[in-house]
Amino acid sequence: MSSTPQKRAVRKSPAERAAEITEAAREIALEAGLTALTLRNVAARVGVASGLVAHYQPNMDALVSNTFATIVAAETQEVAGLLSLQPGPSERLALLVDTLLDNSRLDVTAIWVEAWTLGRRNETLAASVREQMDAWQKVFQGVVEDGNATGAFNVSDAAAVAWQILGMVDGLNAQALVRWDGVNDRGTHLARAVEGMVGAAPGSVVAKPSG
Amino acid sequence: MSSTPQKRAVRKSPAERAAEITEAAREIALEAGLTALTLRNVAARVGVASGLVAHYQPNMDALVSNTFATIVAAETQEVAGLLSLQPGPSERLALLVDTLLDNSRLDVTAIWVEAWTLGRRNETLAASVREQMDAWQKVFQGVVEDGNATGAFNVSDAAAVAWQILGMVDGLNAQALVRWDGVNDRGTHLARAVEGMVGAAPGSVVAKPSG
DNA sequence: ATCCTTGTTGATCGCACGATCAACAATGCT
DNA sequence: AGCATTGTTGATCGTGCGATCAACAAGGAT
Numbered sequence: 001m002s003s004t005p006q007k008r009a010v011r012k013s014p015a016e017r018a019a020e021i022t023e024a025a026r027e028i029a030l031e032a033g034l035t036a037l038t039l040r041n042v043a044a045r046v047g048v049a050s051g052l053v054a055h056y057q058p059n060m061d062a063l064v065s066n067t068f069a070t071i072v073a074a075e076t077q078e079v080a081g082l083l084s085l086q087p088g089p090s091e092r093l094a095l096l097v098d099t100l101l102d103n104s105r106l107d108v109t110a111i112w113v114e115a116w117t118l119g120r121r122n123e124t125l126a127a128s129v130r131e132q133m134d135a136w137q138k139v140f141q142g143v144v145e146d147g148n149a150t151g152a153f154n155v156s157d158a159a160a161v162a163w164q165i166l167g168m169v170d171g172l173n174a175q176a177l178v179r180w181d182g183v184n185d186r187g188t189h190l191a192r193a194v195e196g197m198v199g200a201a202p203g204s205v206v207a208k209p210s211g
Numbered sequence: 212m213s214s215t216p217q218k219r220a221v222r223k224s225p226a227e228r229a230a231e232i233t234e235a236a237r238e239i240a241l242e243a244g245l246t247a248l249t250l251r252n253v254a255a256r257v258g259v260a261s262g263l264v265a266h267y268q269p270n271m272d273a274l275v276s277n278t279f280a281t282i283v284a285a286e287t288q289e290v291a292g293l294l295s296l297q298p299g300p301s302e303r304l305a306l307l308v309d310t311l312l313d314n315s316r317l318d319v320t321a322i323w324v325e326a327w328t329l330g331r332r333n334e335t336l337a338a339s340v341r342e343q344m345d346a347w348q349k350v351f352q353g354v355v356e357d358g359n360a361t362g363a364f365n366v367s368d369a370a371a372v373a374w375q376i377l378g379m380v381d382g383l384n385a386q387a388l389v390r391w392d393g394v395n396d397r398g399t400h401l402a403r404a405v406e407g408m409v410g411a412a413p414g415s416v417v418a419k420p421s422g
Numbered sequence: 423a424t425c426c427t428t429g430t431t432g433a434t435c436g437c438a439c440g441a442t443c444a445a446c447a448a449t450g451c452t
Numbered sequence: 453a454g455c456a457t458t459g460t461t462g463a464t465c466g467t468g469c470g471a472t473c474a475a476c477a478a479g480g481a482t
Contacts (some may be wrong), residue, residue, distance in 0.1 A: 011429055011478055039470065049431045051472080060470065114328045116389055118319070120244065129389055163390075164383070164400045171382015174376070178327055178340055179374075189375045189408055192376065196407020197400055220449055250440065260461045265441065322461055 007074035009048045018056050020046050025067040028043030030107045034071045034114045035160075037064050068115050072132045075108050080139050088161065092206045093198070096192060101186050109173040137162050144198060154199035161197055168193065220259045229267050231257050236278040241318045245325045248275050276336040279326050283343045286319050300358030304409070305402060305416045307354060311380045312387075312397050320384040331352050348373050355409060365410035372408055379404065 024045040026100035028036050039060065043050040079099055088091040104169075119126035147153030155161050172186055183189070186194045191205045198205075223231070235256040239247050250271065254261040268274045290310055297303040330337035351373035358364030366372050383397055394400070402416045409416075 009430070014429080017429080035328075038468080040468080046247070050433070050470090052430055054471065055430080065377070068454080105215060110328070110331070113324060113385075116385055117244070117246075117321070117325045117328055119389065126389070133390060135385075160394045160396070161400060163386070163394045164397065164404070167383040167386040168379040169382065170385060171380065172378040174324075174381060174385065175344075175374070175378040176326055178330065178337070179344060183371045183374045185371070186375065193375070193379070193404040193408045196413075198406045202407075219447080220460070225459080228459080249438080251438080261440090262442080262462070263460055266460080271440065 009046075009052075014056075017046075017048075017052070017149040021053055021056050021063075022066070022070065025063055026070055029067050029071060029111060034064050034068060034111060037067060037189060050115055061122045061124045064118070064122060067123060068111060069128045069132060071108060071111055072115075073135070075105060076132065076135050076139065083139070083143070089143055089152045090145045090200060090204045090206075091202075093194060095149065096140065097165075097169070097190050097194060097205070098187050101172060101190065103176055103180070106173070106177055106180075109170075109177050111176065112170065113174050133166070137166050140165050145202070147198060152200060152204065155197075164196055164197060220257075220263075220355060223248060225267075228257075228259075232264055232267050232274075233277070233281065236259055236274055237281055240278050240282060240322060245275050245279060245322060245329055248278060250332070259294070272333045272335045275329070275333060276339040279336060280339045280343060282319060282322055283326075284346070285347050286316060287350065289341065294350070294354070300361055300363045301352055301411065301415045301417075303354045303357065304405060304411075307351065307421060308376075308380070308401050308405060308416070309398050312383060312401065314387055314391070317384070317388055317391075320381075320388050323381065324385050324388065349379050351376050358411070363411060363415065366408075 021042060024042050024166070027036055028041055028045060037060065039050040039053050042063070043053045053063075079096070081090050082095060082099060086095050115125060116130050119129045134183055137159070141158050144153060144155055144158040144162050144165075148158060168190065171188065176186075192202070194200075195202055195205050214240050232253060235253050236248055238375050239256060248271065250261040253274070254264045257264070264274075290307070293306060293310060294303050326336060326340050330340045336383055348370070352369050355364060355366055355369040355373050355376075359366055359369060379401065383401065387397075403413070405411075406413055406416050
């Protein structure tokens with residue numbers, strides 16, 4: 001019947017303990033949001049005293065923004081990696097739209113939305129948010145510029161269009177967070193919208209079949 | 212040197228006091244967000260004891276969601292009112308896009324974004340968020356259906372496209388909240404994207420000149 | 423076997439929150 | 453003038469937060 005007596009945490013190297021805390025913070029954020037990142041919460045998950053978590057972090061704002069950056073950067077790199085496998089710009093753009101709207105990353109979307117709000121009161125986090133947004137925008141911009149080069153697209157300001165597409169994807173994902181029901185073929189509609197923006201031929205950015 | 216002695220608040224009718232509290236909550240939310248809506252905060256603004264605010268509200272969740280609904284519904288009705296002055300669907304759609312992206316309502320956008328997150332832990336608020344989103348979607352849907360009727364647009368699923376446009380607008384506004392710099396002619400890009408979605412002729416949805 | 427470094431504890435401080443409620447006082451009625 | 457109604461106060465409770473730090477103990481070095 002010993003619930004969880006756990007006398008004392010085993011002594012570990014600073015690097016190992018820091019990694020544990022980082023990982024615990026990541027899990028908590030994905031499950032319950034950045035707001036759930038408290039000293040006591042993280043400590044409980046790691047199985048140590050709250051003071052130890054504080055010992056490994058300058059302050060909680062830093063832990064929050066680092067956790068945000070860790071989660072979001074991983075997603076960016078994962079999706080960017082998938083892009084390189086595609087033959088051309090139209091296919092890459094289609095994959096981007098498709099992948100980002102497939103609802104398999106709603107937990108990450110929730111963190112984005114939360115970070116937009118928390119950033120108003122956590123300057124460290126705000127800086128991190130801008131940095132990660134820039135990274136995403138660069139991914140889109142690269143695809144648009146590719147399309148310009150091959151003649152598939154016709155865009156005068158690739159950076160602006162990239163920002164625009166990113167904003168649309170974010171908005172649709174945030175919407176799915178609150179209203180998961182409703183529209184099904186979001187990818188198809190967005191693909192058509194994006195075709196209009198990049199000056200691609202209608203139907204050239206094809207949403208992957210739902211299978 | 213009497214800072215603010217204010218012995219005791221003047222006695223007012225319940226209706227009047229309730230209105231004061233509602234208004235104070237509205238102002239606080241617009242200035243500092245829904246999270247800043249605390250008993251003590253609202254009470255201080257009205258100039259009464261914290262207990263009185265609690266007396267007029269069943270609980271804080273209710274005050275938060277009512278305040279959200281008040282602010283957001285006012286915006287919806289204001290913009291919807293402007294629509295009726297426009298001659299045709301293309302102009303209405305252009306006005307919608309233009310008005311919503313003119314950055315004059317970023318404080319309301321901030322409240323939307325915050326509500327998306329807070330709704331995860333405040334079911335009353337979540338219901339209110341869905342309700343207000345539906346109202347916005349209906350506005351867009353009406354415009355799209357108008358365009359279908361006049362032949363200006365060609366949309367098979369007006370409801371879905373309306374959701375889509377709403378999501379895009381929300382996303383671009385949220386982006387402006389974090390990155391106010393960057394893209395200028397968001398209206399033009401979005402207009403082009405929307406033309407693609409509604410099947411309108413390129414250039415038929417014209418963004419108002421920035422003057 | 424002893425000591426010293428250092429990872430770890432947990433109590434503690436100050437603060438802010440929502441909620442509650444007995445006591446108070448202003449107002450209007452009789 | 454006296455009284456009942458009711459808007460209002462402010463102290464209080466319990467909770468949770470970030471942060472701090474003296475005390476403790478595990479492990480390696482000697």
